[in-house]
Amino acid sequence: MKKKFVIVGNSAAGIGALESIRTHDRQSSVTVISDEDYPTYSRCLLSYFLAGKIAERGLRFRPDDFYKKMGAEIILGQRVESVEPEKQRIVCQDNTKIDYDQLLIATGGTPKVPANISTETDGIFVLRTVADAMGIQNRIKPRGNAVVLGGGLVGMKVAFALNHRGMHVTVVVRSPHVLSQMIDSQAALIVMSRLREYGIDVLTGSDVTEVQDLNGEVTGVHIDQGSEPSDPQEAPCDVLVVAKGVAPNMGLAEETPVERNLAIVTNASMQTTCENIYAAGDVAETFDIATEQSAVNALWTCAMQQGKIAGLNMAGENRQYDGSVGMNSINFPGVDLISFGVIRPQDEEEYEVLADSRPEMGVYKKLVLKDDRIKGLILVNRIDHAGILLSLLGRKANVADLKGELLSDRFNYARVLASGGHEEMLRYWSAGCAVRRK
């Protein structure tokens, strides 16, 4: 039976859904709607574009004929205003109404901007869209001053990009160290020393309290470094990038029975509380496997996986999502870093922590376990086997007899197989390797 699929959102989750729908259903119509004027592109690559490492074309992570190949209709530059679940249709900004049998809300998130800062001011940006990146790009001038507010993944990537383009960069973070969501203070020592080597200033425990502008153009910022007595420091600023995380775009769920909590609530099929409406990506709240709590893991990899699961279920396949894991990888000169799951356990008694610190080599590894199961990981500059450990986390594998080896540089998949007790993985592997079954 031919159906009408409508996907609101044209980034990772939307594309993941479109592709997985098409693996099972070539007949039904699929309409993808985006409020941006740009065919699908990779937001994660925007900082590489800013750094001048890839051209604008390189942002496209799918071929030019992608929508055609997928047999999908793409509507760009159109904002979807509301959903009418009882009529099974959406209403667009220009009042166009589009019917659906199955709807996916993949509207992503909007960068959070503190109340005292306005991106209406020239020179103040967030980094979420191609338009944002173009705006920042136009303000780049060698030896100019850039201030990055926020020391998370996006903040760090922007800081390195602008540094690479010859700007003097100051990162302002409220936390005691950068990347506070993805690493601990030990790993941060390595990262912070690299930042210093590159001449990037980091002000921790600090905040931008005031923005100075001249004729609507930013000229400087006041930075409160939390010192006593509080004496905000003035810093010149040609471009201010706010990178304080994103909030889910849940507007479409308003005045509908679609339940919202931290974000739009989804079940293991990525279905919302409303029949025929699915949600995936930065707008979706999912079960976090590592913390065993509901969470919004607004990450590219998670969005892709969730979109894929949503698409399969929309197409009538019954596929369950195991849940998300907060996971990040980042690279900048001298640092390769991967972390996931619980990285700073609050309850010391419940968790076991294994660590290997070799600061002279810039190497740091930390593994967080609970009941002999992997719950979280930080790897700095020895990252090659991260995926094996992530997979063990996802499978809730008991790693009691592997503990001595998990953080070894020589740890590898063969050791997982040899340790036994991982029947599921053994079966998985035996499809490709001569593991003798009993």
Add this chain to the structure above:
Amino acid sequence: MKVIYCRIDRCLGCKACELACAVEHSESKKLEQAVREEPPPAARVRVHGVDKKGAQARWRCMALRCRHCEEPACVAACIAGGIVKDEQTGIVRFNKDKCVGCWSCTMVCPFGAVVRSPDGGFAIKCDLCEDRETPACVEACPTHALLFCESEEFEALLSEEEIRHSGQ
């Protein structure tokens, strides 16, 4: 699809596969010249030792590489669209020109088979030697521990050997 299988009971850990793979992925494709190349050519296959005593002592080592998965985690994770599964051949193809070295693939590969290049600039993994009839590692394996075949062929071979083994 044809993939590379490893018969653990035959793997000596001689690393002939690693050497052949590195040479195959060098500029010159000749050992005597490859050893002097900068950056040094890297193998996409790794022989791993398994320090396990006792009942499983036979599993001494095994050669591991990309499995060209049915539903590859790396393909979904790649932020640059640089890893694509070829629907016809089943090969999970990696496009070096698109790679920005973000390590999303390394983060999610359950086999640890997508790793950093020696200079750390981009990821590397097994490409199944697409332009050769038989992958270089398979050809180089002195004990025929490595096989390039369909899964059915491999399964058949295994049960054949098991029967022979139990008959002894």
